[in-house]
Amino acid sequence: MTEDKRSPFLIESSDQLPRVTVLKRFPLPRKLGVGKESRIGKGKRWPLPATAAARVKTFEIYRYDPDSGDNPVIDIFEIDLDDCGPMVLDALIWIKNKVDPTLTFRRSCREGVCGSCAMNIDGTNWLACTRYIAETDGSATIYPLSNLRIIKDLVPDLTHMFAQYSLIEPWLHSKAPAPERERLQSPAERAELDGYYECILCFCCTSGCPSHWWNGDRFLGPAALLHAYRWLIDSRDEATGERLDDLEDPFRLYRCHTILNCTRTCPKGLNPGKAIAEIKKMIVERTG
Amino acid sequence: MTAIALIPLTVWFLASVITLTGRDHAGVVTWLRTPSATICMVLLLVALFYHMALGLQVVIEDYVHSGARFPVLIAIRLGCFALAVTGIVVTLRISLGG
Amino acid sequence: MKTIASRRRPLSPNIQIYRPQLTSVLSIVNRVTGVVLSAFAVFLVIWLSAAATGPQAFATVQSVIGSWIGQFLMIGGVFSFFMHLCGGIRHLFWDAGYGFHLRTIYASGWAVVIASFLLTGATWALSTYMAG
Ligand code: HEM
Ligand code: SF4
Ligand code: SF4
Ligand code: FES
Numbered sequence: 001m002t003e004d005k006r007s008p009f010l011i012e013s014s015d016q017l018p019r020v021t022v023l024k025r026f027p028l029p030r031k032l033g034v035g036k037e038s039r040i041g042k043g044k045r046w047p048l049p050a051t052a053a054a055r056v057k058t059f060e061i062y063r064y065d066p067d068s069g070d071n072p073v074i075d076i077f078e079i080d081l082d083d084c085g086p087m088v089l090d091a092l093i094w095i096k097n098k099v100d101p102t103l104t105f106r107r108s109c110r111e112g113v114c115g116s117c118a119m120n121i122d123g124t125n126w127l128a129c130t131r132y133i134a135e136t137d138g139s140a141t142i143y144p145l146s147n148l149r150i151i152k153d154l155v156p157d158l159t160h161m162f163a164q165y166s167l168i169e170p171w172l173h174s175k176a177p178a179p180e181r182e183r184l185q186s187p188a189e190r191a192e193l194d195g196y197y198e199c200i201l202c203f204c205c206t207s208g209c210p211s212h213w214w215n216g217d218r219f220l221g222p223a224a225l226l227h228a229y230r231w232l233i234d235s236r237d238e239a240t241g242e243r244l245d246d247l248e249d250p251f252r253l254y255r256c257h258t259i260l261n262c263t264r265t266c267p268k269g270l271n272p273g274k275a276i277a278e279i280k281k282m283i284v285e286r287t288g
Numbered sequence: 289m290t291a292i293a294l295i296p297l298t299v300w301f302l303a304s305v306i307t308l309t310g311r312d313h314a315g316v317v318t319w320l321r322t323p324s325a326t327i328c329m330v331l332l333l334v335a336l337f338y339h340m341a342l343g344l345q346v347v348i349e350d351y352v353h354s355g356a357r358f359p360v361l362i363a364i365r366l367g368c369f370a371l372a373v374t375g376i377v378v379t380l381r382i383s384l385g386g
Numbered sequence: 387m388k389t390i391a392s393r394r395r396p397l398s399p400n401i402q403i404y405r406p407q408l409t410s411v412l413s414i415v416n417r418v419t420g421v422v423l424s425a426f427a428v429f430l431v432i433w434l435s436a437a438a439t440g441p442q443a444f445a446t447v448q449s450v451i452g453s454w455i456g457q458f459l460m461i462g463g464v465f466s467f468f469m470h471l472c473g474g475i476r477h478l479f480w481d482a483g484y485g486f487h488l489r490t491i492y493a494s495g496w497a498v499v500i501a502s503f504l505l506t507g508a509t510w511a512l513s514t515y516m517a518g
Pocket of ligand 2: 208209210211212221222255256257258259260261262263272273276
């Protein structure tokens with residue numbers, strides 16, 4: 001990792017970490033509006049396995065075991081940096097292999113293309129496999145993606161978000177009879193989709209969107225809306241009008257208040273906030 | 289969202305409120321009597337409370353999820369309407385009355 | 387299986403742990419100032435009514451404004467106004483589809499904060515000067 005020369009005030013891309021920490025979290029009571037079953041207790045400390053390590057790092061990790069019937073807790077793990085790979089995901093795997101095999105998390109590609117390992121690292125959502133351990137605080141805090149029902153440890157239930165994704169019908173709609181060969185698109189038309197088709201559905205954005213926290217039951221959230229936009233602007237799609245009809249609703253689309261936490265957090269550097277603004281504009285242009 | 293159209297209005301009229309900050313005394317009354325100031329004030333009140341009603345409605349829709357939501361929304365609309373009307377009546381009384 | 391069925395899954399923490407960022411903080415500030423300004427709008431009507439009622443009522447309201455706490459609230463109100471105004475203008479650019487690069491988002495965000503402080507200071511200086 002090279003030293004980051006960019007200004008600490010101007011964040012230029014979403015992979016840039018804040019270098020000035022005023023507050024690590026909002027100064028609110030930890031129990032504010034938190035249901036009884038979600039209160040987080042203190043967990044245990046897992047010291048390093050016997051070997052004497054030179055460089056030790058601690059991780060505070062959210063644990064929840066559905067079989068125990070207990071509330072979630074924060075466990076503290078010590079890891080040996082010299083024995084472990086450079087990424088946060090490596091640290092989790094190291095813990096699972098060497099300390100506590102019950103630690104549960106999703107991962108697959110370990111190179112930022114599958115979206116499985118999204119979680120809240122030091123207060124922001126990111127992929128564990130593309131965040132360096134060196135980029136985390138002295139004692140790194142690892143929580144599951146925010147505001148989701150937890151199945152176990154760092155594994156959230158994404159059913160609702162995928163349901164919202166399917167609601168925007170993420171496939172090509174066409175009324176014309178199927179052509180003999182592929183449906184063609186010019187390079188320029190294809191280029192329109194750049195920055196929108198790359199989404200890996202990690203849901204870092206939706207789970208980091210305050211509007212989705214308070215109204216996630218009806219607000220579709222940035223990930224689904226980014227995909228809605230992706231299909232709206234696809235030159236081959238013929239359902240633009242119907243798609244806009246479906247979105248034109250005070251909650252589905254307009255609960256987005258342009259907070260832009262989504263754009264700030266997207267680990268693929270995409271811009272759901274802009275996509276949403278473009279949809280709003282399309283609706284205005286259609287009527288006006 | 290619909291507030292967008294109203295915002296240029298608010299900007300202009302609130303600028304006129306700032307000029308007024310400097311003025312003291314009941315000389316304000318003289319100021320309000322000038323036709324331009326009267327018209328500005330009335331338009332300001334309309335735009336302001338319309339924007340405020342919409343703005344507060346969004347806030348309530350975001351945070352109030354209980355059955356209280358509907359009555360509160362109605363209360364906000366009525367309240368804003370009443371305030372706007374009061375403000376306009378009072379302004380006109382100053383500008384037209386002796 | 388019984389434990390799973392009988393127990394509601396916990397909700398992972400959201401605002402309790404999510405890091406405050408310029409994006410979310412300014413959004414909340416815009417909302418808070420909007421609500422504060424609503425209170426001031428009510429006060430504006432009171433002020434107008436007082437002016438209409440007569441010099442005496444007007445003097446009472448003016449003395450409230452002139453008091454130590456009144457001045458403090460007024461400065462707060464003016465600051466809220468500029469914060470909301472600048473934030474509102476920033477929102478309008480977004481609504482028009484501009485300014486969505488992260489760099490622009492942060493630059494305009496800080497610009498809003500700095501401009502609000504400067505404008506509040508200028509207003510304060512101007513009104514003190516006008517008041518003599
Ligand atoms: C001085 C009187 C004003 C009052 C009482 C007021 C009140 C409010 C309120 C209560 C909200 C809702 C906050 C929210 O939804 O987060 C709001 C939002 C908004 N205000 Fe104002 N406002 C005032 C002036 C202005 C001005 C002068 C502008 C022009 C730039 C403006 C632009 C906006 C915009 C764009 C929003 C929407 C923000 C969003 O979409 O989340 N406001 N206002
Ligand atoms: S811009 Fe919209 S979708 Fe993105 S975080 Fe903000 S409210 Fe959520
Ligand atoms: S837009 Fe970005 S943050 Fe959101 S789901 Fe897609 S890849 Fe993840
Ligand atoms: S494991 Fe695939 S994105 Fe991290």
